[in-house]
Amino acid sequence: MEPVIAFTVVMLIWTLGEFVSAKTNALISMMLVASVIFLVGFTTDWLPHDLIKHSGLLNLGNAVIGVIIVHLGTMMSFKDLKAQWRTFIIGSVTVVIMTLILIFVGELIFDRNVAVSGTAAITGGTLSVLMIQNKVTELSGGSGNLGMLTGSLLAVFPLLILNLKNLLGFLTTSVILRKEAQSLKMKYRQGELTLYEEEVKENEEEQQSILPEFLQTAYGTLFMLGATVCLALILSQLTDGYVNMFVIALLLGIVLRHFKILKPNSLSTTDSFGLLMISIMVIAFGPLADIVPADLLALIAPIVFYLAVGALLIVLISYVIGKIVGYSGYLAMAVGLTTLFGFPGTMVLTKEAAEAVGESKQEIAVIEQNLLPIMVTAGFSTITITSVLTGGIIVGLMIG
Numbered sequence: 001m002e003p004v005i006a007f008t009v010v011m012l013i014w015t016l017g018e019f020v021s022a023k024t025n026a027l028i029s030m031m032l033v034a035s036v037i038f039l040v041g042f043t044t045d046w047l048p049h050d051l052i053k054h055s056g057l058l059n060l061g062n063a064v065i066g067v068i069i070v071h072l073g074t075m076m077s078f079k080d081l082k083a084q085w086r087t088f089i090i091g092s093v094t095v096v097i098m099t100l101i102l103i104f105v106g107e108l109i110f111d112r113n114v115a116v117s118g119t120a121a122i123t124g125g126t127l128s129v130l131m132i133q134n135k136v137t138e139l140s141g142g143s144g145n146l147g148m149l150t151g152s153l154l155a156v157f158p159l160l161i162l163n164l165k166n167l168l169g170f171l172t173t174s175v176i177l178r179k180e181a182q183s184l185k186m187k188y189r190q191g192e193l194t195l196y197e198e199e200v201k202e203n204e205e206e207q208q209s210i211l212p213e214f215l216q217t218a219y220g221t222l223f224m225l226g227a228t229v230c231l232a233l234i235l236s237q238l239t240d241g242y243v244n245m246f247v248i249a250l251l252l253g254i255v256l257r258h259f260k261i262l263k264p265n266s267l268s269t270t271d272s273f274g275l276l277m278i279s280i281m282v283i284a285f286g287p288l289a290d291i292v293p294a295d296l297l298a299l300i301a302p303i304v305f306y307l308a309v310g311a312l313l314i315v316l317i318s319y320v321i322g323k324i325v326g327y328s329g330y331l332a333m334a335v336g337l338t339t340l341f342g343f344p345g346t347m348v349l350t351k352e353a354a355e356a357v358g359e360s361k362q363e364i365a366v367i368e369q370n371l372l373p374i375m376v377t378a379g380f381s382t383i384t385i386t387s388v389l390t391g392g393i394i395v396g397l398m399i400g
Contacts, residue, residue: 038288246392
């Protein structure tokens with residue numbers, strides 16, 4: 001297939017996914033739509049099985065995974081974490097405890113590789129899934145048996161959980177956020193909350209970089225991000241690979257932003273974030289080309305287990321931790337449930353809850369002001385930071 005045709009078909013699938021996501025207010029995620037189209041297309045031979053390979057996005061995605069992770073690190077600051085320390089504790093502790101429980105129980109019920117894959121998927125996002133898929137390829141070439149599942153099934157397993165958990169997370173969190181929004185509305189009416197008019201903006205000094213101007217251009221920024229990934233690779237090799245390079249890349253992104261070497265939200269100045277994100281998300285769909293519908297039956301039990309037990313653990317753990325740090329039960333559970341979807345779902349669901357519950361512009365604004373900073377930080381604490389750290393550690397537990 002001609003590369004330009006393959007690229008165009010992939011972009012069409014992505015466009016359809018985005019359209020459905022927008023029409024359903026993100027209830028049905030873009031990735032879920034794309035997964036269904038790719039799975040049906042590959043299994044019915046409507047789509048060529050080498051479509052993704054010929055699109056040119058696969059090589060680009062493999063090259064820039066680390067760049068995206070460093071960029072995610074620059075989206076968080078120590079100041080943000082300090083201001084929302086309770087949110088960060090709820091989100092992070094929930095992910096860590098979940099990880100430990102799900103790996104232990106999952107290995108008893110299934111096997112270690114299924115336990116690691118399922119845990120990484122339910123506690124993390126696309127990057128966690130890619131780490132698992134890379135490890136599967138390393139151990140088996142993507143096809144041989146790795147315990148109870150073949151390599152190809154083990155690579156698809158976390159992708160399916162990732163897509164289904166988004167839907168579960170949206171449905172559950174939407175209800176819980178509306179409960180919390182009702183509580184905030186009543187507090188506002190009773191005079192316990194006030195509306196502040198000024199918009200909170202980041203200090204201009206924090207947007208500056210100490211680098212020379214030529215390294216702050218789009219090309220210079222991409223170079224610095226790439227160089228940071230190279231440094232992460234070197235540091236990872238010094239540990240004989242024990243510490244995953246992506247874990248180091250994330251931490252470097254946070255640190256380099258703090259010292260004003262990289263700007264906050266670094267890739268936003270390069271106009272390349274959209275293409276780079278698509279290229280790494282497309283990687284996750286590659287294993288679908290080798291799956292036949294009958295194979296998926298073997299995944300039903302572990303998928304149901306990790307979705308059901310994972311959601312239950314999130315609610316219980318986050319509720320308890322939230323009570324300890326002083327959050328309401330509904331707010332704590334909403335923070336924990338961001339593990340299932342992350343940003344931008346955190347922003348979309350919060351705004352929807354505020355608009356559904358608030359009966360005036362002032363009430364909507366008060367609800368958003370008291371929920372949005374918490375929910376956005378929650379998504380970063382679970383999906384962006386903690387899940388990448390835990391995923392980078394547990395992937396080393398997989399065996400060939």
